[in-house]
Amino acid sequence: MILFIDMNSFFATCEQQFNYYLRGRPVGVCVYTGKYGAVIAPSIEAKKMGVKTGMRLNDAMLLCPDLVPLETNSGRYREIHLKIMNLLRKYSGDVIPKSIDEAIVDLQHHKHIYKNIEDMKKLANQIKQDIRDTIGDYLKCSIGIAPNAFLAKLASDLQKPDGLTIITPENIDEVLSKLKLTDLPGIAGGMENRLKNAGIDTPLKLRYTDPAVLKVACQSIVGVYWHYRLNFSEVDLVSSPYKNMQAMRQLSREQRSSAQTIDNIFISLCMKLEKRMVAQGVYCKEFGMNISYQNGQRWKYHSKNAPLQDGMTIYHTLKQQLDKYAKEHGGKTLLHEGVAGLGVNVSDFVTADVLQVELFEDNIKKDHLRKAVYDVKDRYGYDKLLKAIELKEGHSAAYQDLIGFGSIKDMYNEQDWVSNSNKIQNPEE
Numbered sequence: 495m496i497l498f499i500d501m502n503s504f505f506a507t508c509e510q511q512f513n514y515y516l517r518g519r520p521v522g523v524c525v526y527t528g529k530y531g532a533v534i535a536p537s538i539e540a541k542k543m544g545v546k547t548g549m550r551l552n553d554a555m556l557l558c559p560d561l562v563p564l565e566t567n568s569g570r571y572r573e574i575h576l577k578i579m580n581l582l583r584k585y586s587g588d589v590i591p592k593s594i595d596e597a598i599v600d601l602q603h604h605k606h607i608y609k610n611i612e613d614m615k616k617l618a619n620q621i622k623q624d625i626r627d628t629i630g631d632y633l634k635c636s637i638g639i640a641p642n643a644f645l646a647k648l649a650s651d652l653q654k655p656d657g658l659t660i661i662t663p664e665n666i667d668e669v670l671s672k673l674k675l676t677d678l679p680g681i682a683g684g685m686e687n688r689l690k691n692a693g694i695d696t697p698l699k700l701r702y703t704d705p706a707v708l709k710v711a712c713q714s715i716v717g718v719y720w721h722y723r724l725n726f727s728e729v730d731l732v733s734s735p736y737k738n739m740q741a742m743r744q745l746s747r748e749q750r751s752s753a754q755t756i757d758n759i760f761i762s763l764c765m766k767l768e769k770r771m772v773a774q775g776v777y778c779k780e781f782g783m784n785i786s787y788q789n790g791q792r793w794k795y796h797s798k799n800a801p802l803q804d805g806m807t808i809y810h811t812l813k814q815q816l817d818k819y820a821k822e823h824g825g826k827t828l829l830h831e832g833v834a835g836l837g838v839n840v841s842d843f844v845t846a847d848v849l850q851v852e853l854f855e856d857n858i859k860k861d862h863l864r865k866a867v868y869d870v871k872d873r874y875g876y877d878k879l880l881k882a883i884e885l886k887e888g889h890s891a892a893y894q895d896l897i898g899f900g901s902i903k904d905m906y907n908e909q910d911w912v913s914n915s916n917k918i919q920n921p922e923e
């Protein structure tokens with residue numbers, strides 16, 4: 495009763511949707527389109543020419559001279575993402591965005607409408623049609639249908655683009671027999687080695703290995719999860735018990751007189767939450783911000799999203815809302831000299847262990863990198879290692895802010911940043 499929807503080559507297809515000239519052409523979406531830029535999202539056509547995610551533009555152009563490099567339009571992708579989520583919610587109240595281009599539609603509460611596999615298939619085709627008719631005729635997705643979220647994700651991976659694959663108790667052994675361990679989302683080098691060392695070298699063997707043996711092989715409860723996943727139990731749709739975290743700051747008169755300082759503080763709050771989420775190993779599915787003004791007024795914003803840990807992404811998303819407000823109010827900005835306090839909050843967490851072995855294969859590397867970055871920061875100092883994007887935007891001041899003034903007060907404020915705080919004792923804080 496689970497549908498997993500994966501938009502094919504999402505960023506590139508969005509560009510092709512907006513610009514007719516790009517359709518049918520190899521397109522490479524890049525953060526930066528200079529010689530040393532990297533393709534972060536090749537189109538279906540570019541993939542056919544061998545262009546891969548992460549490839550230097552230099553190399554990609556050699557491989558595919560017709561490649562059209564384009565800069566990212568994250569606002570555009572987010573807009574289409576939201577439209578897709580709204581469309582999916584027509585079919586079930588239980589829609590879970592998994593990333594900007596992936597979502598789960600849980601139909602377990604709609605068993606009376608979707609009675610059998612034929613009904614589910616019809617629904618999947620209807621969704622594809624609705625996306626083309628109402629959001630964009632060039633958008634394609636692969637849909638997987640299975641008894642649990644993991645297998646539905648796996649099914650969606652098996653046929654691209656525009657696929658529809660169903661995994662059932664009847665065909666699962668046949669499906670698994672054609673796959674390698676690393677074809678399972680969440681199994682990468684380390685886990686593969688651990689399983690192979692225990693003599694489990696195929697997905698089919700993984701399915702039929704005793705959970706107790708798997709626990710020993712994986713050296714963690716994660717092994718048991720693998721047994722459940724391949725035997726139709728659900729382990730991936732559970733949320734963390736942590737309720738929310740927030741980072742707040744009252745602004746001095748001097749601070750609020752400078753738009754740049756307000757912005758720096760805003761970034762430092764987002765990065766502070768990133769740091770806490772990394773420390774707790776959680777990802778937020780909701781975040782928001784509130785601004786209080788000296789005249790007693792308040793402004794609030796709240797958003798649901800795919801599980802997220804990255805502070806700069808939170809910052810940029812909130813910033814977009816602020817810009818949108820300014821646009822709609824004749825350029826009147828929300829962050830002005832009347833601001834008394836700023837707060838950013840994150841909530842509705844999922845834990846890393848569930849997430850990492852789950853549906854976020856592309857993010858495992860990023861998660862490991864983020865953890866490694868914080869290990870270095872912890873050892874050598876917070877400002878010793880920064881993301882290029884943070885420097886590029888001239889925000890290094892934000893980090894001095896984070897480790898400098900105000901930090902003692904924040905240490906006390908840390909106490910109450912989680913509502914059921916007895917669950918969390920973070921030694922680092």
Ligand SMILES: [Mg+2]
Nearest residue numbers: 500501503595
């Ligand atoms: Mg995709």
